[in-house]
Amino acid sequence: MNCPVTSLPIYQVDAFTSRLFGGNPAAVILMNTFPDDGLLRRIAAENNVPETAFLVPDGDNYRLRWFTPTVEVPLCGHATLASAAVVMERLQPGRTMVTFDSASGPLAVKRMGDRYVMNFPVRVPRSIPLPEGLTEALGIEPVETLDDGFNYIAVLHDFEAVRSLTPDMAAVARLDRPGVVVTARGDQRWDCVSRYFAPAKGIPEDPVTGGAHCGLAPYWSARLGKRELRAYQASARGGELVCRVVGNRVELEGACVFYLEGKVAVPVDQGSESA
Structure with a gap:
């Protein structure tokens, strides 16, 4: 028997580029809560782009997690950039700054015209x-x-x-x-x-x-x-x-281009709800 599913918004964004089919493609999916990790991995594998970002609203900002097609990662720049574009161009048009709560701490992103500036922790080589x-x-x-x-x-x-x-x-x-x-x-x-x-x-x-x-x-x-x-x-x-x-932070600036906007079907018995 097929399990019931719900629809969640999905966006695919080419990040760190100003042209379609350039940069790095990221999928961004909005959820009310994070389901179990197994489901997140399966969704990321199904998307089959370098990173899928999962966004959950948290007050005025969002919690953010990133998955490759095989594993969760502690930090992802291009999918954060894509997530910021989704928030400020689709979910809350006119917004100029957002902070994501992540495994790498709070990540602030501000919009500057048609570009975005992320504030990330430095990695001293x-x-x-x-x-x-x-x-x-x-x-x-x-x-x-x-x-x-x-x-x-x-x-x-x-x-x-x-x-x-x-x-x-x-x-x-x-x-x-x-x-x-x-x-x-x-x-x-x-x-x-x-x-x-x-x-x-x-x-x-x-x-x-x-x-x-x-x-x-x-x-x-x-x-x-x-x-x-x-x-x-x-x-x-x-x-x-x-x-x-x-200081001990790095600003990374780049542009984004939207490629795809739609819905994905997710099993409802895995703890996910439509956003």
């Missing part, structure tokens, strides 16, 4: 010896290797080395970090460029990664002597960010 297996996994030896507390950061010689990289995803997944950021100094248009690989989290290559820039921003800010950085993530879709280090 520390230089480390070359980890075992990293060169083999990437197919190139980094100039420098760092650990931002979550991922390895591999600094490469130049933009072209980042863009042309074809890592061994199975080997990357075997490393003792959930993901690897590769980065280099940018060209005349960008201060820094990067890519992010996280097959262990169900994302072979993430198109644009806000969390990675929480570590990249302080690294390149110190190297280049700049407080504000123009960053480009050189995935196939490509994405653009402006990063600013502000």
Whole structure:
């Protein structure tokens, strides 16, 4: 017998881009309460985008959780950006600021014209010896290797080395970090460029990664002597960010484009209610 279902609003947003089919796609689903984690994982797997954000109203603001198609993650930049766009352009048009309660603490996002500025915790990268297996996994030896507390950061010689990289995803997944950021100094248009690989989290290559820039921003800010950085993530879709280090926080600025708006069917016996 089929179990009863309810309909919940869903939005799919391309984040860190001003054009459709660029940036990083995120699904955003509004709920009255969070159901059990198993259902959230199944919904995220069904959506099959790099991250699904689940929003629950909490007073004037919202609680926020993020899932890849396989696991819950403690922080996600592009899905937070997408969630802010949903709140301020669809749920409460005219609103200019929202704070999300998350596993990484309160995350404030403000609207500035057609762009959004997120305030995230900084990840201070520390230089480390070359980890075992990293060169083999990437197919190139980094100039420098760092650990931002979550991922390895591999600094490469130049933009072209980042863009042309074809890592061994199975080997990357075997490393003792959930993901690897590769980065280099940018060209005349960008201060820094990067890519992010996280097959262990169900994302072979993430198109644009806000969390990675929480570590990249302080690294390149110190190297280049700049407080504000123009960053480009050189995935196939490509994405653009402006990063600013502000004390022990990082501001990440970007644009969003709505791709899809509709409803999803969710079992009602799992603790979910229509929002």
